[in-house]
Amino acid sequence: MTEFILGHQLIIRLSFFVAILVLMATWEILKPRRVLNISKPYRWTSNLGIVFLNSFILRVIFPAGAVGVALFATDQAWGLFHYFKTPYGLALVLSIVALDFVIYLQHVMFHAVPIFWRLHRMHHADLDFDVTTGARFHPVEIILSMLIKFCVIVVLGAPVLAVIIFEVLLNMTSMFNHSNAFIPLAWDRFIRYIVVTPDMHRVHHSILAHETNSNFGFNLSLWDRLFGTYKNQPDEGHERMTIGIRDFRDPKQASRLDGMLMIPFVGKVTHYAINRRSENPRA
Secondary structure (H helix, E strand, O other): OHHHHHHOHHHHHHHHHHHHHHHHHHHHHHOEOOOOOOOHHHHHHHHHHHHHHHHHHHHHHOOOHHHHHHHHHHHOOOOHHHHOOOOHHHHHHHHHHHHHHHHHHHHHHHHHOHHHHHHHHHHHOOOOOOHHHHHOOOHHHHHHHHHHHHHHHHHHOOOHHHHHHHHHHHHHHHHHHOOOEOOOHHHHHHHOOOEOOHHHHHHHHEOOHHHHOOOOOOOEOHHHHHOOOOOOOOOOOOOOOOEOEOOEOOHHHHOOHHHHHHHHHOOOOOOOOHHHOOOOOOO
């Protein structure tokens, strides 16, 4: 089974990407949570354009990807799970959970360190919040994220199957929790005890800095609750809250591909970075 998945991983990952994109896009059209402000074709051209650009760059720089690193670590018997001879099933589950935790920590770091926030704010500068926002990340951030993932895989000795499952899950949940899909509030309250929902993560994309610096999780909601970064609802409510960053309100800069790529290199690092908070918590 693992060999089949390994041999067809690219097709599997692409299939899941297309499937969740179509599913959430359809859901957004049929049952939207908010009224969007920017032309969807205008934003989608750039947001999906950055996906193709990032995929190309990663294939050039890291042709084997995270799966290749996992295969090499397994062949060399590197990592904690090999050292302690951890049962395969347990190593599989722990690897997925550990990688999810590291993504949470990485996300906090990209808000806490000013130079990393410069990169990450391209993601937050989107003036609307929908399924394509979940795939909108600066190429340099994507490269750094991949290097962090490589380190975790080697330290853990994560099974190859765990890496494939995690990458598929991360991709799917990112598009799910960034979607503009309406989920009945009673269902949302239950679902978010396990995974991050769109309503939970939308708070993180608020223009208000104290809301931006909350709800960092992408998959499991446990980490935000455990480390005190959880915020239940936005102060202004989901329909009235403003999405984005105060410093980037021009659609040509925030929603056009060339403007998006330049965001890390313009302006100052403001109070959005955790260690640059202003005295006014609502700023």
